[in-house]
Amino acid sequence: MKPAPFSYVRPASLEEAVRVLAAGGGAARPLAGGQSLVPMLNLRLAPAEQVVDLTRIEALRRVEDRGTSVFYGALTPHAAFEDGKVPDASNGLMRHVAERFAFRAVRNRGTIGGAIALADPAADWLPTVIALGARLHVAGPEGERIIPAEEFVLGPYFTALGEGEILVGVEVPKLAASARWGYSKVTTKVGEYAESMAIAVVDRARRSARIVLGAADGAPIVLADLAARLLDGARPEDLAAAIRAELVASERDFAPAKLVMHTTTIVRAARDAVS
Amino acid sequence: MKVPVSLTVNGERVAAEIEPRTHLGDFLRDHLRLTATHLGCEHGVCGACTVLVNGEPVRACITLAVSIDGAEVKTLEGLQGEALMETLKAAFHEKHGLQCGFCTPGMLISAWDLLKRRRDLDERAVRVAMSGNLCRCTGYQGIVRSIMAAAEKVGAAAPSTIKEPLR
Numbered sequence: 001m002k003p004a005p006f007s008y009v010r011p012a013s014l015e016e017a018v019r020v021l022a023a024g025g026g027a028a029r030p031l032a033g034g035q036s037l038v039p040m041l042n043l044r045l046a047p048a049e050q051v052v053d054l055t056r057i058e059a060l061r062r063v064e065d066r067g068t069s070v071f072y073g074a075l076t077p078h079a080a081f082e083d084g085k086v087p088d089a090s091n092g093l094m095r096h097v098a099e100r101f102a103f104r105a106v107r108n109r110g111t112i113g114g115a116i117a118l119a120d121p122a123a124d125w126l127p128t129v130i131a132l133g134a135r136l137h138v139a140g141p142e143g144e145r146i147i148p149a150e151e152f153v154l155g156p157y158f159t160a161l162g163e164g165e166i167l168v169g170v171e172v173p174k175l176a177a178s179a180r181w182g183y184s185k186v187t188t189k190v191g192e193y194a195e196s197m198a199i200a201v202v203d204r205a206r207r208s209a210r211i212v213l214g215a216a217d218g219a220p221i222v223l224a225d226l227a228a229r230l231l232d233g234a235r236p237e238d239l240a241a242a243i244r245a246e247l248v249a250s251e252r253d254f255a256p257a258k259l260v261m262h263t264t265t266i267v268r269a270a271r272d273a274v275s
Numbered sequence: 276m277k278v279p280v281s282l283t284v285n286g287e288r289v290a291a292e293i294e295p296r297t298h299l300g301d302f303l304r305d306h307l308r309l310t311a312t313h314l315g316c317e318h319g320v321c322g323a324c325t326v327l328v329n330g331e332p333v334r335a336c337i338t339l340a341v342s343i344d345g346a347e348v349k350t351l352e353g354l355q356g357e358a359l360m361e362t363l364k365a366a367f368h369e370k371h372g373l374q375c376g377f378c379t380p381g382m383l384i385s386a387w388d389l390l391k392r393r394r395d396l397d398e399r400a401v402r403v404a405m406s407g408n409l410c411r412c413t414g415y416q417g418i419v420r421s422i423m424a425a426a427e428k429v430g431a432a433a434p435s436t437i438k439e440p441l442r
Contacts (some may be wrong), residue, residue, distance in 0.1 A: 001317030001336075008278055008341055031342060038298065038337040039318040051295065053342050079331070088422030103390065103407025105325050105332040190406035 003041035003048075010053040012163070014139050014166065017054055022141050022164025024050050030166060031055070032075055032114030035106045060113065060168060063087070071137075073169045074113020082107060084241055089172040090132055093181045093201070097128045103191045117167045121156040122193035124185075127214030130222060131181075131199040133139075134172045140165035153219040179203035182272030184265040196258070198265040200230075200273035207231055212264055221250050223266065236270035243267065281343045284309070285353030293340060300324040300335035303350060311351035311380050313410070322408035325381040325383035326350050332388045351380045363425045372421030380406050385421045390431045397436045398423060424429055 011017040021028050027049035031037055040253040054060055055075065062073040063086045066212045070089035080086045081098035088094060101124045102110065115125045116136065126149075129136075134149040143166045149170075152160050157162035161167065175181075185197040202209040209227035225246045229239060243263050247254060254262065281290040284307060291306055300317070303309045303326070312335055315321035319337040326335045327349040354360040363383055366372065373379045382405070389396070389404050396404075401422050402415070410418060426432040 002301075003296040003298075007276060008346075010342075031339070034339060034342065035319065035334075035337060038339060041296070042298070042318050042337065051339070053339075055342060103322065104404065105322065105334050105385065105407060107318065108331040108423060109328075109333050109338065156359055188401055232425075 001044045003038075003051045004044055006041075007050045008053065009133070012054055012056060014057055014059045014168070017052060017057060017166055018140055018164050020052050021166065022211040024052065025163065027054050030117070032060075032117075033077065033109040033111040034114075035102070035110035036114070036118050036120065050116045053263065054166065058099075060166075062169065064204055068140055068174045069135075069171050071171045072112055074117070074167045075111045076113070078107035078110050078112065078115075079101070079104070085272070091175045091177075091179055091181060092130065093132070093175075093183065093199070094172070096183055097199075099125050100185065100190065101160060101193075103158050105171045112166045112170055116132055116152070116170065117159060117161065119153045119157050119159045120193070122195075122213065122215040124194065124197065125219070126153060127197060127199050127212040128222050129170055129172065130220050131210050131212040132172050132175070133210065134170050136167040138165050144168070146171075150222055151245060155218050160183045162207060175201065176203055176206060178205040179208075180273045182269035182274075184268035184272070194233075196265045198262070198269035200266075200269040202227075202230055202270070202273040204231065204274070209273075211266060211273075214261070216250075217252055217254070221247070221252070226266070226270065230270060236267050236274060239270070240267055278341050280344050282340070282343065282345070283347045285349055295339065295341050297340050298336050299328075299333075299338040299340045299343065299348070302340040303348070304337060309350050309352055313377055313380055318410070321378070321381075322385060323378050323381040325384045325408065327384060327388070333382055351383060354384075354387065359390060359425075359429060362428055363387060363390070363421070366421040366425040366428070367418075370421040370424050371413070371417035373417070378408060378410045378412075382410065382418060383392065386425070389422070390426055390429055393405065394431055395433045396423070396426045396431050397433045400433075401426070 029048040031053045060075040064071040065087045070087045078098045081094050129149045136147045182200040186195045197214040200211040209230050211223040212220050277292040300314045303312045313323040315323035324335040325442045
């Protein structure tokens, strides 16, 4: 349970971090809160020749209310959401999510940017920020760019980040007061990764709805058909068959029991968002 | 190649040259001989190695010592004589909060933080909040009882959980 030896560098600026990561190629790994990376290093599941510690880069800690959105720096710890220490763009959804994963000692050090950049298929922030229509700010050797959250993850632990690119922060558009959300998660034990989780954000007054399934054996699934039906006034309880069909159409090859579980969390999240 | 690290541990400044892969748990135990911090799973699951970094509980086994350079660390040794910790320790003694004692340092530090942060604790809230600390002896009954007893003493329990009328 000890990591293999690696070298360590602690850049003071974003530019320096990008340079070091790009030069290191795949063998250099960025470190944020380390709550996934360090266990993976301890178990020797993640090879790393060099660890690039991002925690002293002030630009990654910035949290800003930008009027119509809130920008959360990548190093914002989960506990800051849990404790309401950062402005809320989500009518309480982000706080609700943050209180319900892992354990306090992990939430104190783990960060929203680290969790998203790792792209663990069963983790909670990804489906959350996709449901909220967030924009992910990225810095790299070619400068800065913005990636819509739903385009960020390509597969399990596989993101759109290129060599030397760093997730700088998550910009979440503020929900209108009329927007409602629902959240449903199945875990085998408190604090464990989800077996299934669904998040629905519905604003019927503004004709917008987004329902996202996480823990879906890959990138989170955005259920566009379900969103359209909900906006047409359908009751989520009546849509189990349609949800199942939409999941089957995603070609993820879910086991029958998983299909039932996912359909259930989706119905529950959607019901709570429209009731 | 070794890297320099300097921390304040239990109020004392320490500086050392360590391998970057040294996690905080090994640093505390092997370099500073502070053995109250126990290492169980060493991948962030069991909670036995929970210590305070800048006042907040973290898992020492999945925190690289070098990455918290400059931080203030408190272990169970450093909380000796602290009022809330003494209340907790007495409660663990009275209510059978431990058997073998391996998980106890982590239990005490997580519970200490819980009682500092919350004023609405009932049995379920304690169980949820302590779910990241594993015990293989007690079946948790004694631990939950101990923490609830301490919570009532320091005013961290939800009013509905207190059975005897307050004087």
